[in-house]
Amino acid sequence: MAEPGVETRTRSSVITARAAASFEPVGRSVATARAFVRDTLQGWGYSDVIDDAVVLTSELVTNAVVHAGTTADVLCLRTETGIRVEVGDRYPEREVPLQGTAESFGSPDREGGRGLLLCAALASRWGVEYTPTHKQVWFQLDLPERPVGARSAGPVIPVELLPVADAQVRVATIQIDRTGSISSWNEDAEILFGYAAEQVTGKPLTDFAAWPHTPGTGTGIADALQLSRWEGSYGIRGSDGRVIPVYASHLRVRDPQGEPSTVCLLVRDDERAILQTPLRTPQDSTDSYSAGNRSTDPFEVFIGSPAPDDLDGLLQRTVERARDMLDADAAFLLLATDDETELEVRATTGLPSARQRFARVPVEAGTGRYGSARMPAVHEDLAAVPGAVPLLSGTGMRSVVTVPLKVEGRLTGSLGVSAEAPGRYSNEEALRLQFAADRIALAVESARLGELERLRRGSLSFLVEASDLLAGTLDRDQTLALMAQMTVPTLATWCAVYTIADQASDPYLSYVLHEDEERIDGLKALLSKIAPPEPVPTPGARLWAAPGEAAHQAALRSSMRSLGLGSTPALGGGIGTTLATAAAVGGETVVLPLVARNRVIGMLTLGKPSDDHFRQEILELAEDLSRRAALALDNSRLYSERMAISRSLQRSLLPPGLPVVPNVEVEVIYRAAGEGNEVGGDFYDLFPIRDGAYGFAIGDVCGTGPEAAAVTGLARHALRLLAREGFGGPAVLERLNAAILDEGARSRFLTLLYGELWPQEDGSAVLKVVCAGHPLPLRLRQDGTVEPAAEPQPLLGVMEDLELYEQTITLDPGDVLLCVTDGITERREGTRMLGDDGLAEVLTTCTGLTAGAVAGRVLRAVERFAAEPASDDMAILVMRVPEPQK
Helix, strand or coil, rough: CCCCCCCCCCCCCCEEEEEEECCCCCHHHHHHHHHHHHHHHHHHCCHHHHHHHHHHHHHHHHHHHHHHCCCEEEEEEEEECCEEEEEEECCCHHHHHCCCCCCCCCCCCCCCCCCHHHHHHCCEEEEECCCCCEEEEEEEEECCCCCCCCCCCCCCCCCCHHCCCCCCCCCCCEECCCCEEEEEEEEHHHHCCCHHHHHCCCCEEHEECCCCCCCCCCHHHHHHHHHCCEEEEEEECCCCCCCCEEEEEHHHCCCCCCEEEEEEEEEEEEHHCCCCCCCCCCCCCCCCCCCCCCCCCCCHHHHHHCCCCCHHHEEEEHHHHHHHCCCEEEEEEEEEEECCCCEEEEEEEECCHHCCCCCCEECCCCCCHHHEECCCCEEEHHCCCCCCHHHHHHHHHHHCEEEEECCCCEEEEEEEEEEECCCCCCCHHHHHHHHHHHHHHHHHHHHEEEEHHHHHHHHHHHHHHHHHHHCCCCCHHHHHHHHHHCCCCCCCCCCEEEHHHHHHHHCEEEEEEECCHHHHHHHHHHHCCCCCCCCCCCCEEECCHHHHHHHHHHHHHHHHHHHHCCCCCCCCCCCHHHHHHHHHHHCCEEEEEEECCCCCEEEEEEEEECCCCCHHHHHHHHHHHHHHHHHHHHHHHHHHHHHHHHHHHHHHCCCCCCCCCCCCCEEEECCCCCCCCCCCCEEEEEEEEEEEEEEEEEEEECCHHHHHHHHHHHHHHHHHHHCCCCCCCHHHHHHHHHHHHCCCCHHCCCCEEEEEEEEECCCCEEEEEECCCCCCEECCCCCEEEEECCCEEECCCCCCCCCCEEEEEEEECCCCEEEEEEHHHHHCCCCEEHHHHHHHHHHHHHCCCCHHHHHHHHHHHHHHHHCCCCCEEEEEEEEEECCCCC
């Protein structure tokens, strides 16, 4: 038999839906359980009983996980007349005290027992059940009786005070499948946004939604689509590129097969009254409400329960509640900067929010108390004091009341409401609004600090990744592309990079990027026609109005031309392109200097589309990025200059060109080791000495790089000079040896094959060669035999006294002389080396080939011998006496 006050649960009502979850015995489970019940009841459409159900669930789960110390099992049941929530724990020995017994429930001042008091006070019915392993406390909340189809009723108001809507109200109905893609798109959606159904079906809604919050700091569009029910404002990008502010109501449903989807109803933002859920009837007192003297939090009275989790949601809810509380036409909330000198617009309702978001106004806008945001202010008629509230200029608002948000005496923001009629507000409304502002100030500041912390953590990650990317290249064009790609769309909608070659040069438009690739050409054309920003070295972002003004003028001329009143539009490409470009750059544009090594080397320009503003945190992040990008860009410039100088010097060490030798084919292949090197320690030369005589050389200086290249230049120029002075081969090399030794510590030893060539009238060629420590030249005869064509002698740059001699070789028609450096013969693959024998074997396969074909076959054989790139310079010199024509 049931005791008084405790009912046994009956199941006479038909259960139409159920949801269950278990929660671990830890403190954070209470909040998770509240969210579970809230989302469940929102999904069922039972918003009238959500607040009471959440309060009761919170207390009962607290009893289970904190006091009983066991897992809490929560079961929600939907019936035809209301809902039942059952909370079970696994501590059946702990009995529930009953009314009418000596043991009381407890009091509100005690830690335990309040959940049962609340059940008795709030629930239509409640009860408890015991099993050998569980105890279950349940409560039932009945829905209030109301006419069928009526969610709630509002007061009857005069027609002139009704919300203004278009002649025919359009309600876009969009269905989103479980992947976030659009599966249906009605006719009103086509009219509102300009897309036909076949253009959007199958595409993600995120491709068209312009979500109003900063990424990473609150609920995103993907998260909102997963909630059981959601209402709020965002934007949809229309087919013309403009963002259309909308108010949306999302409801998550499932089909008979269990497949989930989300139905989205959207109207224009200024027609939100069509979809917006009406507020619950406010109570007369802001400190308490009757119904059993239940205490309540003044913050929840104003904001409603549950409060939004993210800052943007909290601020938007605040302005909406403030507007409704004072029956206003518009409301706005601004947050103060860290130095309390400016206020940044963060949330508005009833105003063109796209134009105002993140715009800034000074805290001290004028003299007197009404010119400072630190004090409450009431303006009965703004027409009498134009500019008193800059935020409302051009909006049609006449009367306004503003109050400060303060935490511990520090200004953290400003809250205001306004009306289109004059004289609507007095000091009494200012006191009511100030009371509400005092209740929410701490919550707003806490949420703002949380957002800033998340934003700063994201900024650090962004800067680390940006630094890594910028440090990974020394190519100027790639650095410019990286700068633009890191800012768009993370920091801005479009960007342009100007570079300055030197102090005497004007800024040059080097790179342009827009998040919509189809807008890049029009944007580049626009920026090319206006003067670049001044290269001011002052750090920080500064506004640049020229692009927006130029775009506005171009759009105006295009519109006049379309009406037959003007000439060709300034941007070309037709009126559509011009208007789209104007919309793309019509918002705020800022310029950040690129300063490296105390010199302005360029400017980074960031822009927003029409009516958009930058928030201060984004500008600070862009300034940090600009410093890193400037240093990377200057490094790439210095590297490019160094490489240009290096290549110019290296090219001066190479022969200007090979002369044509009568009756002798000559081919040279040269490969310098090291990235960016055109000349190393290996060198070659072929030059005329006198009529009918030619000198040739191929050598190898010890080492690679600039030091080896210096000896290369000395050797090549000395050989030409001495040979043309009439010295023979041994005398030339002996004097070159002395010149190398004169370099002292900078000298390097040199292996050199030097010779003189005389083409003969009978078709042969006579050569006199000296091989000073160099790989021996190989001679290929017509019969395929290969043999060394000289004897080894001492190398140069080691000993002062050298006794060198020259050897004479006669190349018959069809013979080939192959000369290489040790980069060819010492090519390695692990422990294997090509060597002289390997080179000779390759040469035996070259019978009958031209000099160019022989050189190419030798190079391919060397490259295929090992998989790794060559680590030493390589030079190949081939001379062939052709066979006479038959």
